[in-house]
Amino acid sequence: MDLMTGRMDGALTEALIGQLESTKEGAWLAMAMIGGEIGRTDAHERMRTIEHRGDTFRADLIAELSGALVTPIDREDLFRLSRSIDDILDGLRDFVRESYLYRVPGQRRFAPMLDQVVVGIEALEESVRDLASRFSAVGHDALEAKKIGGNIQRMYQYEIARIFSDELTAEAMKERELVRRLEIIGIAIGEAADAIADGAMKR
DSSP: OBTTTTBOOHHHHHHHHHHHHHHHHHHHHHHHHHTTSSOHHHHHHHHHHHHHHHHHHHHHHHHHHHHOSOOSSOHHHHHHHHHHHHHHHHHHHHHHHHHHHHOOSOGGGGHHHHHHHHHHHHHHHHHHHHHHHOGGGHHHHHHHHHHHHHHHHHHHHHHHHHHHTSOOOHHHHHHHHHHHHHHHHHHHHHHHHHHHHHHHHHO
């Protein structure tokens, strides 16, 4: 880290961006799966590779934090951020896995929520880049990510209302589980945004 500017050093940035890019790749894989561009079985297999890559970047971050003398925001907040990004990727893994297991038809209905997941990940990515180069913009971009997380949670509520408005068949309950996975991802996006905002405020 540059002690005069408070900018984050390249290794920490690279690890966090690597985590986020892996997570975004997982979100795009889920989008391709529900759009029929890739089969559920293939998506399930590919997600394992993506998750492993994300875990590797997380391990890199933890190693860098253990040796860093100074960090742009508290180590605790950087660790929280990394953990929340990991939670987003885990949620995407679970969504793809459960889609593979449940075989719910008509998956395109999940597209609006997944689209917001991608937008939320991109907002987090912009916040991390701000930590490295434009610290004054960190709070604004973190707030955008927080709003997107809230949007996903509201979309979940509407989806649950739609599911419960009809007969609660086994297929409806499977759909509910998939929608719940996307809500959990929205919560994790909000928690990642909170970690960035809290760290920026402490500075």
